[in-house]
Amino acid sequence: RKEVEQDPGPFNVPEGATVAFNCTYSNSASQSFFWYRQDCRKEPKLLMSVYSSGNEDGRFTAQLNRASQYISLLIRDSKLSDSATYLCVVSAMDSSYKLIFGSGTRLLVRP
């Protein structure tokens, strides 16, 4: 079983739609949580950190449920430029430098 699991998609949505991605992680000792964005043939870039209290950055909202070991990302009012792969990432308390990536969820936003 992978440490971080995501639905690979693709999620194909029209512009303006709201879309949600979920991810589960297996190591209850995980301490830090992130969403990264990766465009085709480009490097991953940090989208946002995820906190237990939930956090929002513009059209993006991330939630963490430690009891269920579940992380979510909500994108409102999708733009064409949101088309990318979204990687769910966790790190452990004793090795917080070691990022553990999911395989990613691909999002396609169509006109």
Place this chain on the structure above:
Amino acid sequence: GAGVSQTPSNKVTEKGKYVELRCDPISGHTALYWYRQSLGQGPEFLIYFQGTGAADDSGLPNDRFFAVRPEGSVSTLKIQRTERGDSAVYLCASSLTGPGDEQFFGPGTRLTVL
């Protein structure tokens, strides 16, 4: 300022050959990481440097893989006796001091072993 740079951007080699992949971290970043990303997968951790020393090399798949960072800046990932299964994108990242800091990734080196 300049981000993380990696050279070459693409490398094609034959099975059994030796390759070196180079990473130039962001100036002033003391922590450096190597990851490997296979097609359709997320990046997988290989090794973490703090300064000149490898603080954690637990992700290196076997002893054909080795990495150095002799002066605490540029790092080289070395792969001996390459195999077709080594084909992947090798990503380098750096962060300011280490654990807890944001990791900034370079564009990667796409390695193809024929």
